[in-house]
Amino acid sequence: xxxxxxxxxxxxxxxxxxxxxxxxxxxxxxxxxxxxxxxxxxxxxxxxxxxxxxxxxxxxxxxxxxxxxxxxxxxxxxxxxxxxxxxxxxxxxxxxxxxxxxxxxxxxxxxxxxxxxxxxxxxxxxxxxxxxxxxxxxxxxxxxxxxxxxxxxxxxxxxxxxxxxxxxxxxxxxxxxxxxxxxxxxxxxxxxxxxxxxxxxxxxxxxxxxxxxxxxxxxxxxxxxxxxxxxxxxxxxxxxxxxxxxxxxxxxxxxxxxxxxxxxxxxxxxxxxxxxxxxxxxxxxxxxxxxxxxxxxxxxxxxxxxxxxxxxxxxxxxxxxxxxxxxxxxxxxxxxxxxxxxxxxxxxxxxxx
Numbered sequence: 571x572x573x574x575x576x577x578x579x580x581x582x583x584x585x586x587x588x589x590x591x592x593x594x595x596x597x598x599x600x601x602x603x604x605x606x607x608x609x610x611x612x613x614x615x616x617x618x619x620x621x622x623x624x625x626x627x628x629x630x631x632x633x634x635x636x637x638x639x640x641x642x643x644x645x646x647x648x649x650x651x652x653x654x655x656x657x658x659x660x661x662x663x664x665x666x667x668x669x670x671x672x673x674x675x676x677x678x679x680x681x682x683x684x685x686x687x688x689x690x691x692x693x694x695x696x697x698x699x700x701x702x703x704x705x706x707x708x709x710x711x712x713x714x715x716x717x718x719x720x721x722x723x724x725x726x727x728x729x730x731x732x733x734x735x736x737x738x739x740x741x742x743x744x745x746x747x748x749x750x751x752x753x754x755x756x757x758x759x760x761x762x763x764x765x766x767x768x769x770x771x772x773x774x775x776x777x778x779x780x781x782x783x784x785x786x787x788x789x790x791x792x793x794x795x796x797x798x799x800x801x802x803x804x805x806x807x808x809x810x811x812x813x814x815x816x817x818x819x820x821x822x823x824x825x826x827x828x829x830x831x832x833x834x835x836x837x838x839x840x841x842x843x844x845x846x847x848x849x850x851x852x853x854x855x856x857x858x859x860x861x862x863x864x865x866x867x868x869x870x871x872x873x874x875x876x877x878x879x880x881x882x883x884x885x886x887x888x889x890x891x892x893x894x895x896x897x898x899x900x901x902x903x904x905x906x907x908x909x910x911x912x913x914x915x916x917x918x919x920x921x922x923x
Contacts, residue, residue, distance in 0.1 A: 592644020593652075599627050599882040600875065619787040621881045625750060628885015637886065649883030653779045654838040656876035660797055661845030662869050665853065669846045672795060673802035676769050679923075680803045683773055683915045684810065687713035690910055691903065698899045703730035705903060707738035712907040715804040716742045716777035718836070722807060726814050740892060741904035746776040747888060749908065754787040764792035766919065772799025773915040776908075783881050786874075793877075801839050 603624035610617050631637065637645070661669075691709030695702045706727050711720040717739045724730045753775065757767040768785050771792070775781045778800055785796030849866070856862035 589644045589647045591638075592641035592646070593648055594644070595641050596645050596648040596882045596886060597879050599631070599886070600624050600878040603627055603878055603882065604875075619754075620878050621783045621786050622751065622754075624878050624881040625747075625783060625885040628882045629888060629890065630885075632886055632888060633890060645883055645886045647883075648879050649779070649887050652876050652883065653782070653880035654841075656873050656880060657778070657782075657797060657801070658838055658841035658845060659869050659873035659876070660794065661842040662849045662866055663794055663873075664798070664846050665850045666843065666846045667850070669798055669843065672798045676773065676799050676923075677802065679769075679915055679918045680773055680799070680806060682918060683911055684713040684803075684806060686914050687907055687911045688810075691907060694903045694906060698903055700899045700903060701729070701734060703727050704734040704737055704900060706730070707734055708741055708900065708904050708907060710810060711738055711742040712745075712776055712904070712911055714807050714810060715800075715836075716746060716780070718777075718804075719807050719810075723811055723814060726811060737897070737900045741900050742776050743888070744901070745904050745908040746780040747884075749775045749912075750780050750783045750787070753784045753912075757788055757792075764789045765795055766923075768792040768795030769799050769923075770912075770916050770919055772796040773803060773919075774912040775800075778804065779880055779884055782877055783884070786877060790874075801836075801842060804836055805839065807836075 600620075603620045606623050607616050607618060607620035688706070688709040691705045691712075694700070695705030698705075707720045707724060707730060710723050711717065713719075720735060720738045720742065724735050753771055757770070762770065767788055768791065771781055771784045772795065775784055778797075781796050781800040782793060786793030852862055852866075
């Protein structure tokens with residue numbers, strides 16, 4: 571038992587040493603972005619959000635400087651893991667009733683948008699003469715939750731291979747990254763309130779990290795609403811995979827489709843909901859407690875900083891030179907799907923909400 575504990579401690583220490591350099595570097599980029607955002611404020615109003623600045627700094631570093639290899643594990647950790655920690659901590663910003671009311675209020679739009687986007691891609695593979703499996707992966711990535719949806723669904727989509735996964739993930743990443751910069755401009759031009767903008771972004775943009783970036787680029791309310799809507803949309807991955815299983819879209823790698831269905835569930839959502847329950851209970855038990863308010867404020871600030879760290883990680887891990895290797899037709903399909911989802915979901919909100 572003692573030797574086992576020592577072995578575990580050694581492994582954790584070694585892992586920390588591997589991750590720490592890149593994590594510190596990414597945090598430094600995030601801190602720089604926050605300072606720059608504060609410095610360029612006009613009348614204490616930020617001209618550009620720190621999340622956008624963090625992504626831009628990361629992209630510039632990736633494009634202009636050969637980043638030391640020792641930073642790579644920590645930078646990847648910042649993007650893939652820190653964003654989930656930030657989302658979990660955001661659960662303390664909401665009561666559980668607010669989470670469910672916000673999520674359920676847009677469920678019809680989410681379902682309609684998923685069906686429409688995936689239906690569009692069934693048409694696109696015929697029009698553009700691309701592989702059906704590639705079109706379906708782009709469709710599910712656009713409609714639900716980006717790369718994670720693509721990777722989770724690929725084994726149960728007939729004839730999907732590694733090249734399809736690579737092309738689909740790259741396509742989704744490209745247009746999701748563009749959306750981070752385009753959606754805030756459109757939202758401001760249309761004079762959408764933070765609440766309405768957040769709902770739209772949560773339905774229309776692909777990856778969770780991209781949704782947070784575009785949401786918080788406008789304001790805290792927009793970012794928080796976008797997060798709840800996006801998590802609701804992410805859960806829809808489960809019924810979509812279930813439907814693919816039921817209609818017989820079984821690939822050669824799906825020997826245990828229902829275990830894959832279970833593994834596709836994003837567990838960090840449970841953490842988010844758990845802390846929303848804690849917030850609800852805490853507000854009842856510690857209504858006038860200064861310590862409770864101070865604790866909530868501290869975790870809120872930590873969550874915001876971790877979001878900026880994750881955005882820096884996005885920039886530092888995005889290689890724009892790979893765009894030229896995608897091929898024209900997948901890019902066209904991804905562009906059409908992205909524009910369609912944005913216009914379709916916004917139209918539904920404008921017509922019925």
